[in-house]
Amino acid sequence: MAVAATKALRIYEDDHAPLRLIAEIEGRGPADVVHAALSEYLNTHRDDLAEAFSEAQQAIAKGDMKRLAEVAAGGSRRRARAAVSRHDRL
Amino acid sequence: MSDGQDVDRNELAATERCIRRDLDLPPESVAQKPSEQAERHALLRVFYERRAASPIGQETIEGLQANIVAYSLHAGRWRGLTWHEQEMSIVWLLAGRYHRSGEQDDSYPHFRRLSKQQLLPNEADYERVFDREARAFAESVVKDVRAMSQEAGERPGEIVSGRVSGRVAVRAVGQGADLQVAVKMQLYPGTQQVPAEWLMIVLAAFFPDASFEDLIWSHQLAGARVASDEYAFSLPS
Numbered sequence: 303m304a305v306a307a308t309k310a311l312r313i314y315e316d317d318h319a320p321l322r323l324i325a326e327i328e329g330r331g332p333a334d335v336v337h338a339a340l341s342e343y344l345n346t347h348r349d350d351l352a353e354a355f356s357e358a359q360q361a362i363a364k365g366d367m368k369r370l371a372e373v374a375a376g377g378s379r380r381r382a383r384a385a386v387s388r389h390d391r392l
Numbered sequence: 393m394s395d396g397q398d399v400d401r402n403e404l405a406a407t408e409r410c411i412r413r414d415l416d417l418p419p420e421s422v423a424q425k426p427s428e429q430a431e432r433h434a435l436l437r438v439f440y441e442r443r444a445a446s447p448i449g450q451e452t453i454e455g456l457q458a459n460i461v462a463y464s465l466h467a468g469r470w471r472g473l474t475w476h477e478q479e480m481s482i483v484w485l486l487a488g489r490y491h492r493s494g495e496q497d498d499s500y501p502h503f504r505r506l507s508k509q510q511l512l513p514n515e516a517d518y519e520r521v522f523d524r525e526a527r528a529f530a531e532s533v534v535k536d537v538r539a540m541s542q543e544a545g546e547r548p549g550e551i552v553s554g555r556v557s558g559r560v561a562v563r564a565v566g567q568g569a570d571l572q573v574a575v576k577m578q579l580y581p582g583t584q585q586v587p588a589e590w591l592m593i594v595l596a597a598f599f600p601d602a603s604f605e606d607l608i609w610s611h612q613l614a615g616a617r618v619a620s621d622e623y624a625f626s627l628p629s
Contacts, residue, residue: 347588350588351588351592351604352604352605354588354589354592354593355592355595355596355604356596356604358589358592358593358595358596358597359596359600359601362534362596362597362600363600367530367531370530370533370534370593371526371527371529371530371531373530373589373592373593374526374527374529374530374533374587374589374590374593375522375523375526375527375589376589377522377587377588377589377590378518378519378522378523378526379515379519380587381518381519381522381584381587382515382516382517382518382519382522383515385480385513385515385518386512386513386514386515386518388479389458389508389512391459392458392459392460392508392512
């Protein structure tokens with residue numbers, strides 16, 4: 303998988319200072335630090351993404367809509383946890 | 393495939409606590425489809441009818457233990473408490489009570505007595521809605537992607553755009569045998585991100601014979617930079 307590293311990213315305000323500190327320690331620019339972290343993150347999840355992609359291809363090839371729905375629902379629990387975590391500010 | 397102008401609609405759901413505790417319905421009713429739930433209780437029927445037409449009501453209810461804008465819903469002597477969670481594009485029926493004006497077990501004191509945790513949807517409530525969304529997404533994704541692919545093939549060099557399953561905004565352009573696809577990472581309606589699994593399904597439908605490792609992720613479509621929340625995908629020529 304080729305990943306272009308040219309996208310402008312928004313960094314949380316609170317992260318600016320630690321980001322600059324890490325960049326200084328590593329002798330790199332802040333953008334390089336962010337993109338390295340993103341690449342690492344993507345690599346970490348590469349197997350999960352590839353598995354979902356492959357399972358979706360198989361379900362589509364077989365016309366197995368039940369299986370395709372299961373693949374689509376693979377993130378439901380994760381999304382539900384994220385949704386509930388937002389309640390802290392309510 | 394849709395242009396998205398007429399398909400933005402909210403999901404509607406009642407929380408398990410509301411269904412079981414407030415409306416006193418059996419456990420199996422929690423997982424039922426809205427159309428089946430609507431037959432079980434007048435408040436649910438009115439909720440699904442009215443909040444489908446408008447996600448908010450006219451009368452807000454103050455003094456709740458959660459900082460939300462919630463509306464009263466009337467169904468005969470029953471009162472409901474609904475919340476339009478705009479970020480998630482879900483309208484919830486959070487609570488219901490038979491209305492006995494002035495009495496201690498009246499609906500409004502009941503709504504105000506509920507703790508934030510009791511009032512708001514829990515993980516299982518959200519998961520049921522997201523599973524339902526996933527089934528709806530899976531039902532039309534392939535048809536929508538095939539229509540876009542065909543259109544892009546018939547108009548080479550021209551960018552065609554649409555919403556897959558009404559939820560994911562996609563632009564595609566065909567260049568000879570090659571296809572480039574840009575996917576916006578905002579899930580419509582609402583402000584959520586497209587779930588990773590849904591993105592993979594859209595890509596699998598556009599590139600049914602590709603290996604995941606061969607996909608090229610970029611930020612350009614037909615030579616132009618895509619929006620900051622879009623990713624472009626293609627295969628090596």
